[in-house]
Amino acid sequence: MKKLSLILALGILPAALLAQQEEATPDTSWKKLYRESAPRINDLVHTKLDVKFDYxxxxxxxxxxxTLAPHFYPTDSLTLDAKGMDIHKVAIVKGASSTPLKYNYDGWQLHIDLDKTYKGGEQYTVLIEYTAKPDEVKVQGSAAITDAKGLYFINPKGEEKDKPTQIWTQGETEATSVWCPTIDKPDQKTTDEIIMTVPAKYVTLSNGKLVSQKTNADGTRTDDWKMDQPHAPYLFFMGVGDYSVIKDTYKGKEVNYYVEKEYxxxxxxxxxxxxxxxxFYSRILGVEYPWVKYSQIVGRDYVSGAMENTTATLHQESAQQDARELVDGNGWESTIAHELFHQWFGDLVTCESWSNLTLNESFANYSETLWDEYKYGKDAGDAQNFGDMQGYIQSQSEKKDLVRFYYNDKEAMFDAVSYNKGGRILHMLRSYVGDSAFFKALNLYLTTNKYKSAEAHNLRLAFEEVTGKDMNWFWNQWYFGAGHPKLSIDYAYDDNAKKVQVxxxxxxTGDKAFVLPIAIDIYNGAEKVRHDVWIKDREETFSFPYTSRPDLVNVDGKKTLLAEKKDNKTLENFIHQYKYAGQYLDRREAIDFASRNQNDPKAQELMFLALKDKYFGLRGYAIGKLDLKNETVKKQAEPxxxxxxxxxxxxxxxxxxxGALSQYNEDKYKSLFTKSVNDSSYTVAGTALNALFVQDSAAAVAESKRLAKYPAKGKLIESLTTILVKSGDENSFDIIAxxxxxxxxxxxxxNLLQPFCQFLAVVKDTKKLKAGVDMVVEFRDALAAYGLTPxxxxxLKGVIDRKNAASATADKTSMKEQIDYINSKMESGEKKSF
Structure with a gap:
């Protein structure tokens, strides 16, 4: 599962609002509820479904x-998860005949009395005929998965213009049981066969291999998909729609991409x-891609970022980028890598409980770093790693263990700890044991536990087996502990004694002292001497001899530590670090320090040097850090x-x-901005449009209206929409809406939500106002799981306030209708919010 990135939006909310939301959920009873792995009374063996859809x-x-079997102890009963269904028949199947069974159904679980007591390992098959009604099931999503009704009909009646009719499923965490009776727990594994009857104009996708297709006389077609290797029920998948299927291959296996026809x-x-x-992943893991095929499909209105259904990954529609978006680079590539790595970590070996979710998500998260490092170089990998580390630190999740057995809801496990922190812990582990041991241990973990579920200790045992080292200290500290180190680093040079003390x-906060094996590098010119040391106490001092005073002492020389650092080096030290230590984070730290000292000519020199850094990410970062209010910096940076x-x-x-040049407000750049508005890159075009607005607002508005006639996405659509909103021209409503x-x-x-609401405040046409408010409300309800409804x-309250202020000079009847409509929508939102 790759989460949406909207968590970042919380950063703009007023502190008072966040505090208000926290006060609204005071229940802490969950802190005493231990979340054990689900007991295995009956084991799933095989699941066969035959389904038809009522659009x-x-x-x-x-x-x-x-088909099931008692796990160990004999049993005469079976409990299946089956949420919100109509149950028509329950029977035991013996050969070609079936016999009805007694059952009790509470709308959530189906309790079945079997026809006899079955011994451990003795297989039996039950038949259940049912109707799934996903839109009528009352379930709650989370910030990672904004809904949990399992089966989704998208525009089923074709009533929404420009939106395709689709069906897709989302099983994680335990929503497969909305459309398939099952034991909906991650420690279950089953083979499956899914037979779908759909309108013949549509294609289907499911787990495993498409083994047959039959055209029916009523204009439908029946597709039969078989999955012969066991996997967890939450990974079951069905997809139906009018897609183009683009075919690719890997070593003779099907690799297919299901996209809307225009893409x-x-x-x-x-x-x-x-x-x-x-x-690449097969090679580094030493485990060949384990499944029969790999397909990827894009779904409209998907409730998360993407989902790693076995052999059939589902992506949010943001994956579908046009050619101009791709000029800036594939913004979805890391998600594609993330979901693919899940086919090993999560699908082949599955976390046995949601408490151990990091066994799925930390690996998928870290795979993004591994891919970038392999494909685009170490700087790219390090940049991805650093960005994810910052995501964890900014989440303020220091009190959460990585593996945690106490949580208010299983959905709460899908957070920056399970993902970002877990990925950074793997990065430190790789640094500590070395690449060879790291990947050999992953190979052992996968081969030992394939087609099974696992917990964090299974991973520890694999690393101990490979390295011959006791790893409990690492697991206790990072997997079963919380927080991260915050370090203050000081240096004392004694030229008489020829020693430097670090x-x-x-x-x-607290008494915890992290145990940290790190490298301390000492530089004289380009020459580096590395010292491997262990930090074990809250304060440690290390002494190193020198013949001439070092130009740089670089703590955490590998730059792999998950930590916040206050590194008390001099500007000269950081300049040397930029030039000679040379890793991505070495250079970024130097840019950061220089950016805070731009009155110093040496710092300015470093900033200008960084503008030509070999890695594009740092070139852009350095531009953003320039102090263009400093006249010297501004003048020298301009050319x-x-x-x-x-x-x-x-x-x-x-x-x-x-964007930086727009701050110069020079007429000589107007032609550059105007030309760049037509750049093939949406990001360039959108930024140029903003720059032109600063220079000549009327010209920018005219350009926005012209550009709105053509396809636009990304930064360009954001910029032209914002500019049209600022223009206050109600005639632009159709374009903006x-x-x-x-x-x-x-x-x-x-990002567009606030300016769009500001625009609605000046819209006089009641019909248009209602249409715009409906769009805001639809988006608000989709964001409910993020706590953003207030x-x-x-x-919307701001829109009402401005309408009230304008009511003295406006049509009072129309204005009252608008205000009443907005108020009604706000009330409905308060009822829906979690």
């Missing part, structure tokens, strides 16, 4: 033949690295920025430079 009701009629031409530009990814203080804006090979860096309405759930759409309602 008019958003129902699914199904037959399920479920067929660019499907391989989006997903085309998949075969290379499969080969003092490292752990300043995090460099102008050169970058026109000639940097990376579009996103050119865009950042254009379409742009906002067409955006998928994303950070970009969230924030969005606050924006």
């Amino acid at each position: 008019s009701k958003s129902h699914m009629n199904g037959k399920a033949w479920i 067929a031409a660019v499907a391989k530009k989006i997903f085309g690295h998949t075969p290379e990814m499969i080969g 003092t490292v203080k752990q300043t995090q 460099i920025l102008a050169e970058i804006a026109q000639r940097d090979p990376k579009a996103t860096v050119r865009a950042t430079a254009l 379409k742009a906002f309405g067409d955006m998928p759930i994303s950070q970009q759409k969230f 924030y969005v309602n606050g924006l």
Whole structure:
């Protein structure tokens, strides 16, 4: 599962609002509820489904033949998860005949009395005929998975213009049981066969291999998908829709991309690295891709980022990027890598409980670093790793263990600890044991536990077996402990004694002292001497001899430590670090320090040097750190920025430079901005449009209206929409509303929410106002699991306030109708919020 990135949106909320939301959920009884692994009374063996869809009701009629066996102890009963279904028949199947069984159903679980007592390992098959009604099930999602009704009918009656009719499923965490009676726990594994009857115009996708297709006389077609290797029920998948299927291969296995037809031409530009990814991950793990095929499908209105259903990954519609978006780079590539790595970590070996979710998600998260490092170089991998570390630190999750057996809801496990922190812990583990041992241990873990479920100790045992080292200290500290070190690092040079003392203080709250094996590198010029040391106490001092005073002492020389650091080096030290230590984080730390000292000519020199860094990410970062209020910096940076804006090979860096040039407010750049508005990169075009607005607002509004006639996404649609909103021209409503309405759930759409509401405040046409409010409300309800309902309602309240202020000079009847309508929508939102 790859989460949506909207968690970042919380950073803009007022502190008072966040405090108010926290006070609304005071229940802490869960802190005493131990979340054990689900007991295995009966084990799933095989699941066969035969389903038909009722598009008019958003129902699914199904037959399920479920083969099970008592895990160990004899039993005469079976309990299946079956949420919100109509149960029509329950029977035991013996050969070609079936006999009805007694059962009790509470709308949530199906309790069945078997026909006899079955011994441990003795198989039996039950038949259940049922109707799934997902839209009528009352379930709650989370910030990671914003809904949990399992089976989704998208535009089933075709009533929404420009939206395809689709069906897709989302099983994680325990929502497969909304459409398939099962034991919906991650420690269950079963083979399956899913037979779908659908309108013949649609294609289908499920787990495993498509073994047959039959055309029916009523205009439908029946597709039979078989999955011959066991996997967890939450990984079951069904997808139906009018897709183009773009075919690829990996070592003779099918690799397919299911996209909406307009994206067929660019499907391989989006997903085309998949075969290379499969080969790369297979090589480093020493475990060949384990399944019969790998397909990826894009679903409209998907409730998360993406989901690793076995052999059939589902992606949010943001994956579908047009050719101009791809000029900036494939923004979905890390998600593609993430979900693919789950086919090993999560699908082949599955966490036995949600408490151990990190065994799935930390590996998928870290796979993004591994892919970037392999494909685009170490700087790219380090940048990905650092970004994820910052995501964890900014989440303020220091009190949460990585593996935790106490949580308020299983959905709460899908957070920056299970993902980001877990990935960084793997990075430290790799650094500590070395690449060879790291990947050999992963191989042992996968081969020992394949087709099974595992807990964190299984991973520890694999590392101990390979390295010959006791790893309990590492697991106890990082897997079964909370927090991270905060370090203050000081240096004392004694030229008489020819020694440097390095003092490292752990300043995090509490008494915990982290044990940290780290490298301390000492530089004289380009020459480096590495000292491997262990930090074990809250304060440690290390002494190193020298013949001449070092130019740099670099603590955490490998730059792999998960920590916050206050590194008390001098500017000269950081300049040397940038030039000679050379890793991504070495250079970034130096840029950060220099950026805080831009009155110093040496710091300025470093900033200008960084504008030409070999890695595009640091070039753009350095541009953003320039102090253009400093006249010296502004003057000296100008020709460099102008050169970058026109000639940097990376579009996103050119865009950042254009944004910086807009601060000069020089007429000579107007032609550059105007020309760049038509750049093939949406990011360049959108940034140039903003720059032009600063220079000549009327020209920018005219350009926005012109550009709105053509397809636009990314930064360009955000910029032109924002500019049209600022213009206050109600005639632009159709353009603005379409742009906002067409955006998928994303950070970009969230960014437009506030200016869109400001625009609604000046819209006089009641019909248009209602249409705009409906769009805001639809987005608000989709964000309910993020706790953002009060924030969005606050924006709508702002619209009401401005309407009230304008009522003295407006049509009072129309104004009252508008205000009443907004109030009604705010009230409905308060009832829906979690």
